[in-house]
Structure formats: structure tokens, C-alpha cells
Amino acid sequence: MSRSRLFSGLLVIVVMIGLGSVLPGCESKPAAPEFDNPFDGNDPLDLKAIITGNSILLTWTTPPGMGITSYELSHSFQAGTGFEFLDTVDATSPLYTYAAPDPTTDHYFKVQAFTAAGEFSLVAATTPTHVATGPAIAVNGDPDGKKVPSREVLLTVTVSSEDSILIATSDEFADAVSYPVATPGAGQDILWQLPQTDQDSTVTIFAKGYTGALASAVSSRKLTVDFSPEFFVTGKPATVASRLVDLEIDTAGVEQMRFALSEAGLAAASWLPPDSILTGFPLADVAVTQTISGEFQGDFGFNATSSWDVEPELLQGATFRLDLPADDVVAGDTVTGVCKAGATLMRFSTEPTFLGSIWQAYADTAVITLASTEGLQTIYAQFRNDWADSGILTDTLIHVVQPVSVGFLAPLDGQVVLGGVPLQVQGFSTDSTTKVAADSVAVDLADGLGFRSVTETDPWTFSWDVPRFDADTDLVLRARAWAAGDSTTAVVQVTVTQLTLAILEPTGGAELVADTDMAISGTTGGLLGGPAIDQVTVEVDGQTLTAEGTGLWTATWHTPAVVESTPATIKVTMVAGTESYSRVVAVTVVPALP
Structure with a gap:
């Protein structure tokens, strides 16, 4: 419309x-x-x-x-x-x-x-208002940057077609410096030194482009001096465990810096060269809130100060527990302790007096040695840092001393084994918790035959003909050791994987019409985590056929012209890396009806 x-x-x-x-x-x-x-x-x-x-x-x-x-x-x-x-x-x-x-x-x-x-x-003609554009100016990578902490700024100046840029800090360009333009239309980086001035003062940068003697319009950027360095304890923790803390520092514009535990103490502190990390600043040996003061000498010609409060960790919220099974029963001679404390040191014991226990570096977990006695045991824990010792924390367990041990060395729990291939199952019946030697060891290989004895006890071996399945299958293997009327059992779960091959057409015993193109087809499956299937080959009574595909494969066989029923053998072989597997079906070729 x-x-x-x-x-x-x-x-x-x-x-x-x-x-x-x-x-x-x-x-x-x-x-x-x-x-x-x-x-x-x-x-x-x-x-x-x-x-x-x-x-x-x-x-x-x-x-x-x-x-x-x-x-x-x-x-x-x-x-x-x-x-x-x-x-x-x-x-x-x-x-x-x-x-x-x-x-x-x-x-x-x-x-x-x-x-x-x-x-x-x-729409009709008008006489426009005319304004010429000057160079675009970005400061320290920010097109809208207005505050600067240092005299040294990075200017990114862009002109459209001019061959030089003039930069100054006065609109009369009395202190101007000329820079050739490398690529018109692209930002050109220029390091520029601002004059010394006071905090919150305004400094203006002026720029114009030149093509020969012809100048563009002037553009400017007003900058406000904001030299306010900040620092903090690394990680900004709510509390600190050590009297020696690391400081992270904003050093933009900083020429020298110094730190003290009060603003009044800064005058006696030594000046340091600027660095973004100051390691090992010492706090006072008093367990109260402390304020670290910092003084920074800036390149604009004036100093600035800032501070950071530090709260000592008094370990009142420290926690400790044992990593135990649901029944709290431990059969070994060690247990894992789980710790949460703002500590530098820790110690553990089965005695409330910590007799013989030594302080060790703090960690979130620790392996704790149990007493050799059976029954209920109490584990005692204590934490320490540069400010305080925690109270004594406890947790309990039930310690069972196992008179006999047994375990698998091969295969290990979760391991993948190859179906149809013999495997030596290996294990042990003596470890650090064993009190007596095993009288006998038997294994159950999930084949329905139950436990079968092995000839040796430590170490022990058993030759296992790993079965083949139609798909990857999980099996639970068990080993049991007996000693002095007691016994113990170890369990591992393994996955049996194998190459799988199915001949879908023709089926075994099928009758195929003579002198006819017949499709031979089927499927394959590879090894769990193994190589891809490389190829499938089909042979019929010595004749090799070309098979197309691998996971789902097919080949065409022209049946021979026979005058009476003739048996034939179809053999299909799959190859995956160094492994191969074959299946065979027997069929009969029958004469075509007249």
C-alpha cells in the first residue's frame, strides 16, 4: 500500500x-x-x-x-x-x-x-550543519576508558586515510609528537607519557591526522587520574592459619611500595620495588584482627595508601571424621581420616595422650595406623596453626583382625578380558593383615561349576578358559581361602568381550536353488574398547566372495548349476586389528525345478 x-x-x-x-x-x-x-x-x-x-x-x-x-x-x-x-x-x-x-x-x-x-x-534539500571527525582514540584498550592509574598509557589511535598522526596534551599541540600511520583504518598502538599531576586531576589527550599538509579535525579524550592501588591476601581467605601471608598487589603506576602493620608504621618500613606478589609478609604474634597497611609511590608524583584486614584462624570450627563403611568395620591395619581445619599441622593417635604421635603437615586426608587389638577403637585428632591448637576431636570404628587373607592379582576388578582365550587367574593369600597362612584356596569363575581348588596357596594361579558370549558380559569371580577353620572371600567383577559374528542369511541347513544369485548377509560386533572391524570375508567351498560393509555386511553368491542335491559350506571371517573370528553354516544346493 x-x-x-x-x-x-x-x-x-x-x-x-x-x-x-x-x-x-x-x-x-x-x-x-x-x-x-x-x-x-x-x-x-x-x-x-x-x-x-x-x-x-x-x-x-x-x-x-x-x-x-x-x-x-x-x-x-x-x-x-x-x-x-x-x-x-x-x-x-x-x-x-x-x-x-x-x-x-x-x-x-x-x-x-x-x-x-x-x-x-x-524529503527536500537542506543546508546541513558540518562537523569533521577526528581520529578515534582508545586508552589502555578501552574505547570508553576515562580513568588512568599510571602516567604511561597505551593509546590506540585510528584514522581513515591519513598518513600520520599528531598526539599532544594541549589543544595548541605545543608538545605534539608525530607518528607515521602504518595501516589506515586499523588501530595503531602508541605508548604515551602523561605529565605529573595530582589525584583526580583531568588530563586531556588531543589527536589529529595529516595527509601531507592537510589536517583532519581534532579529537580529544579527557582522562581522570585515579592512582588507588589495592592489595589483598592471596585467595582472600576469611581467616589465615599462618603468620606469614602472601599479598597480591595491583602495581599499575607503582614505582615503589612498602607495607606495615599500621599506617603509622609505614614510615619505618623499607621501600620495595613493585611486584604483583609479595611472599611471606609477617603478621604479629597476637591472635586478634590485624590490619596490613600499604603505601605506594606513584609515577604521577604522589603517594597513595590502602589496607587489608586479616583475621587469625583460631580452629574453633575444625572437624574430623573417619572414612568408614556403613557398618564401621575395618579389617585392615589402617584407616583414612578426613579433616577440615585452617591448620598448618595435625596429629593422630589411638591414645588420648597422643603418646608417640608426632605433628605432621596438614592435609585434608590422612592415613592413620590402627592399634593391633580387635574391637571398638577410638581415633583421636588434633590440629595446630600459628595462632592456636584445636580441641581434641574423635571418631570410632570396629577393628576386625582377619586371620587369613585372599585377593586377586589378575584379572583386577573392572578389567576387560577377551572371551574364547585362556587366561591365567592369579592371586595371593598373605598380606599385611594376615595372622596365619592359608591351608587352601579355591576359585569360582561364574561358570556354574562352583569353587575349584588351586594347587598352590601363595601365590596361586588357575588356568581359565574364558567363555565366549554373544555380547559383552559382566562376570563376578570369587576367590576363597581357608585357615584353621576360618575363611575369607575376595570378589572382582570383569567384563568379557569378544568379536561377535552372526550369519543371518542363509540359515544352517537351508536349501538353495542352483544357478541363482543368493544373498549371504549378517552382522558383526567388535571388542569393548578395542580396534574397529577391518574387514569381513566370505568363502564358499574355496571360492572367495567380496563382502560389503562390516557391522552389517552382505555378499552375493551365484550358486552352482547342479543336477542333484549338493552340500556346500559357507565360512565367514571377520578381522579387527590382530584378532579374527569365523563362523560356518552348512547348506544344500538343489536343482532348479523344470
């Missing part, structure tokens, strides 16, 4: 802007049109352009009583042609941000009004 004219006259405002300052005297009103225009003699939209960092903010006024609901914005690099649509803006919010405009380039903008019915203002 075509859109009708909203106004009998023209409503167009065009502005040409840049990143420099607006040139005075360049704004003019549109020439009066030859037809009746309700906007004659005024500029009802009052389009304006404001430079905000590396963006252009466009604002305008919505005239009352005209039913305007939206505006369309367009942009061009030329005054009277080449305008391209930018965006549609609701009339309730008459502003628009044109982000990252090309530097050292002319920009023109137009705005056109619309009603809800689709009526629109006409």
Missing part, C-alpha cells in the same frame, strides 16, 4: 558530524519551499549531534499535534547523496546512538517523520 504525504511541505533535517568539535556558523535552515509548508519559518525537529566518547548521539524534538508515531534515520558520507537506512525510532524516545563512527570522516544524517497510518513527511 502506498503511503500518503503527511505534510503538505517538507520535514527533513540533515546533519553532518564528526568526533571533533562543532564548527561555528555552519548550521542553516532549509530554504523555503515553493508550496505551503506548516514548518515554514522554524525548525520543529531541531536535530542535534553530540559527541559522546567514540559514539554520536542524535537527538531531536517531536512537534506536538501532528500525530507523529515514529522516525526513520538514514546516514551518508556525502551531503546530498548515498543515504542508507539506519533504524526506525519510536516517537516517544527521540534519540539515537550511532556507535563507532569512522574516524577522520564526514557523516551526514537525516530524519523523516511517520504517522500510524503510514503518512510521511516529504
